Amino acid sequence: MEALPEGVDIGDYVFAFEIVLSDPELKSNMQLLDLPGKNDVALSANHLQKLHLSFLLTTPLGKPFKPHQHIFVVENTGKQFKITLDFLGLVEKFFYLSGQCDIELTVGDAVMENSFLQLLGSIELDLPKAPEKATQPPPQVVSPYLRFGPKAEINHIFRVPEKRPPQEVSYAFLGLVLVPLLTFLVGLLRLGVNFKNFPTSAVPATFAILFHGGIAAVLLLYVLFWLKLDLFTTLKTLGLLGIFLMFVGHRTFLTLPQQQPS
């Protein structure tokens, strides 16, 4: 701490805190609390009363200080933070729930060493009964620590497959798809396609066969990819096959033009 330059207010902050329960008819009931000691204020109030909470925060160097976080929306009057809880206006926010409430104060800031969350005490509220149209209170949390527990597992819902057509229809269309392929092959035969241009001498023939085998291997790899392989394995194998195919195909096409008459 000594290494810090002067003017940097870091360290233990000093609090003074007071709590006042006021009644329009009766005189106020004021209590001074000793922070950061242990407090156990027990108050009881009804909806006609008001609760004033105020605290004073000073830095180690004695300056007033406004922390970044404190739980209430506090109006800052000079050095003091104040809040007035008017129970008459708050009954709706409390959902007309009577009973014992805990009062907690949280004060925090990045430069405070002793930011805290402290239980100040409790107040027994006696609120009027809820009217018919009042909003229902949200469901109570069973345990405050349940918020930090594991959430319910999220299951992915797959799209339900639609009803498939009967098998006969599928097979009929499979046959129908094969018809153009057959037409293609028959047409090839009718055009008089031949393999006369296929290289006959040993080395070019080997390259040509390797080239066609390579294409077949790539297509087979695609089928395997469709059936069981994943993309990474496929791409690795495809890279190797592609290099092989490039080399062989290049050699094959180099040999072809020499055989052509022109």
Add this chain to the structure above:
Amino acid sequence: MVKPSSSAATKDDARALIHSLRSAYSATPTNLKIIDLYVVFAVSTALIQVAYMAIVGSFPFNSFLSGVLSCVGTAVLAVCLRIQVNKENKEFKDLPPERAFADFVLCNLVLHLVIMNFLG
């Protein structure tokens, strides 16, 4: 001018047109005819798949799309190959047909890698 048998004349015209088309087409080199046949094969396969979708339904939609796109894509590639191989196209005079065929094979392999990935 009134034609007594206009339907017969139209029929004759159509027959003559088809005949001239066929005789003109028979002059096409065989390798272009092979490519034409391949294009017809691919397009008709695509049409059959579209008909299947219209009749039965498009449940595995990605499968339908990949099937049709495979056919259409390979048909387009074949048309490109035909343009490049055709001797009458002067633009591609410097391009050897071997090079065009190699492009065709490479593009088909890439296309079908994507198709297989999409097939699911």
